[in-house]
Amino acid sequence: MGDNKFVKKILCIGAGYVGGPTMTVIANFCPDYHVTVVDISQEKIDRWNSNDLPIYEPGLKERLLKVRGHNLFFSTDIDKGIAEADIIFVSVNTPTKTFGEGAGRAVDLQYIEKTARRIKAHARSDKIVVEKSTIPVRAAETIDKILHSGNNSVKFEILSNPEFMAEGTGIKDMETPDRVLIGSMETPSGIKAREELVKLYEHWVPRENIVTSNLWSSELSKLVSNAFLAQRISSINSIASLCEETGADVHQVARAVGKDSRIGPKFLKAGVGFGGSCFRKDILNMIYLCEHYGLQPVADFWQQVVDLNDYQMRRFVQRILRAMFNSVVDKKIALFGFAFKPDTGDTRDAPAIYISKMLLNERAQLWITDPHALENAKADLEGVDGQVTYEPDPYKAAEGAHTIALITEWEEYRNLDYERIFKSMEKPAFLFDGRNHLDHEALFQIGFNVYPVGKPARTHV
Ligand code: NAD
Ligand code: UGA
Numbered sequence: 001m002g003d004n005k006f007v008k009k010i011l012c013i014g015a016g017y018v019g020g021p022t023m024t025v026i027a028n029f030c031p032d033y034h035v036t037v038v039d040i041s042q043e044k045i046d047r048w049n050s051n052d053l054p055i056y057e058p059g060l061k062e063r064l065l066k067v068r069g070h071n072l073f074f075s076t077d078i079d080k081g082i083a084e085a086d087i088i089f090v091s092v093n094t095p096t097k098t099f100g101e102g103a104g105r106a107v108d109l110q111y112i113e114k115t116a117r118r119i120k121a122h123a124r125s126d127k128i129v130v131e132k133s134t135i136p137v138r139a140a141e142t143i144d145k146i147l148h149s150g151n152n153s154v155k156f157e158i159l160s161n162p163e164f165m166a167e168g169t170g171i172k173d174m175e176t177p178d179r180v181l182i183g184s185m186e187t188p189s190g191i192k193a194r195e196e197l198v199k200l201y202e203h204w205v206p207r208e209n210i211v212t213s214n215l216w217s218s219e220l221s222k223l224v225s226n227a228f229l230a231q232r233i234s235s236i237n238s239i240a241s242l243c244e245e246t247g248a249d250v251h252q253v254a255r256a257v258g259k260d261s262r263i264g265p266k267f268l269k270a271g272v273g274f275g276g277s278c279f280r281k282d283i284l285n286m287i288y289l290c291e292h293y294g295l296q297p298v299a300d301f302w303q304q305v306v307d308l309n310d311y312q313m314r315r316f317v318q319r320i321l322r323a324m325f326n327s328v329v330d331k332k333i334a335l336f337g338f339a340f341k342p343d344t345g346d347t348r349d350a351p352a353i354y355i356s357k358m359l360l361n362e363r364a365q366l367w368i369t370d371p372h373a374l375e376n377a378k379a380d381l382e383g384v385d386g387q388v389t390y391e392p393d394p395y396k397a398a399e400g401a402h403t404i405a406l407i408t409e410w411e412e413y414r415n416l417d418y419e420r421i422f423k424s425m426e427k428p429a430f431l432f433d434g435r436n437h438l439d440h441e442a443l444f445q446i447g448f449n450v451y452p453v454g455k456p457a458r459t460h461v
Contacts, residue, residue, distance in 0.1 A: 006034035011085035014092035015039035024064045025174040027072035029204040038078045048074040056345045059171035082122040091132040105288040116146040126155045128193045137220045157193035162222035168343030180210045183218020223286045230279040232267040234308040240270035240454025250454025270454040272434035273312040275340030277348035317358040328364040334397040337408025338370040338377040345372035352407045360386030369397035403430035409437040
């Protein structure tokens with residue numbers, strides 16, 4: 001069949017955690033759209049075209065296999081893709097800058113800029129360019145300047161359509177989103193382009209859940225959403241430390257507080273701190289913007305959310321040290337879980353990285369286990385001094401260990417035979433449940449010394 005059975009051609013630049021899954025969902029719901037995903041990484045594109053996808057996300061593979069080769073294609077031919085597309089989604093990475101001015105805070109926009117320049121160089125017809133990546137407010141202005149520079153007669157309309165999906169539930173989040181946000185310039189051509197994107201999402205999202213706004217509100221809303229979510233986690237983690245001192249139970253406090261419909265129950269799970277590629281990066285980005293606009297007290301307010309998260313990870317390690325007689329030198333510690341959350345192999349900015357480094361610095365022997373993230377864990381700890389073993393089997397990881405530290409709440413960790421694990425461990429056997437994931441009373445009855453987060457410890461020693 002020829003290409004003319006499609007109403008529009010979509011291109012997505014960037015075949016990562018966002019580009020691959022979002023385009024898979026669009027291709028599934030919009031059989032009348034031709035979708036191509038491109039990337040500079042040949043290896044990534046080869047994997048998207050194989051059975052060994054480059055990312056693990058529940059439900060992704062089944063959906064991908066339904067449409068790949070029909071209306072969803074993966075390619076490294078970026079220039080051809082640009083020339084043919086009507087709508088171009090930009091979902092390249094926007095990491096925190098590691099060099100020069102703003103290092104450690106500002107966003108490194110080099111990938112966005114390179115993409116904009118490439119679009120300009122290869123576009124021969126008018127296009128809608130959609131910012132899917134998370135970027136600083138007013139970044140669209142820069143993109144617009146690049147696209148319309150020189151004497152190119154091609155016209156570009158820029159839209160902001162931030163992605164709100166969370167990893168591990170990405171497919172569900174995209175199939176039934178709380179909202180889809182589309183920002184545009186409030187000019188007739190901007191609004192026309194926005195309606196074009198609304199039409200696409202209306203294939204599966206009810207119109208009342210498609211929110212439209214001006215460009216700057218849309219760009220800022222993405223940063224604010226992540227900042228608010230991370231702030232809730234730091235808030236409850238700050239209370240967890242108070243609970244540990246006072247005998248209150250953070251789970252009970254969160255339940256009581258969250259019952260207030262103005263507060264709500266979600267994102268109040270205390271733990272070892274938030275990780276993932278975006279929370280830290282996006283808050284730092286917002287802090288940098290606040291400083292840029294001279295709003296120091298606002299910057300300081302949001303900085304506290306990040307600082308508290310660092311404190312929470314340090315506190316977890318300090319608790320291990322204190323309980324284990326102030327030394328973990330040469331003691332075997334089994335780390336249960338390395339991914340920044342369950343149901344993903346992603347370890348970007350995972351608390352496990354910081355916790356591992358702190359424990360290795362204390363000269364512990366680490367045995368790391370995780371059902372999906374061992375490959376990434378190895379890369380994250382490459383070159384770090386210390387003794388680390390990567391072991392897919394949690395029973396082996398715990399054999400002869402002095403302690404288990406649970407960092408990621410994988411469902412399978414609830415169903416392990418802890419009697420068997422306890423028997424195989426050094427005594428006294430400790431278990432630090434960094435996600436309050438296990439049955440603490442049952443573990444205590446088996447003989448473990450159990451240390452949850454934000455709850456009194458249950459100890460025999
Ligand atoms: P990622 O690193 O997984 O993927 C980005 C891809 O872009 C990479 O494969 C990279 O090779 C490619 N790329 C970089 N420069 C390119 C270029 N010039 N041309 C073609 N390809 C290029 O990143 P991600 O997690 O998918 O995040 C992408 C954006 O989406 C970021 O701005 C992020 O903040 C945002 N976001 C991420 C999530 C998430 O859950 N990961 C959720 C919402 C928003
Ligand atoms: C987060 C947001 O939830 C998404 O809406 C957003 O699109 C995405 O960032 C992004 O911009 O990248 P994600 O990082 O994938 O999604 O996962 P979350 O479920 O938000 O979890 C982030 C971290 O917070 C995890 O380490 C998790 O363990 C931790 N967390 C979450 C808690 O410690 N307590 C909670 O109550 C909730």
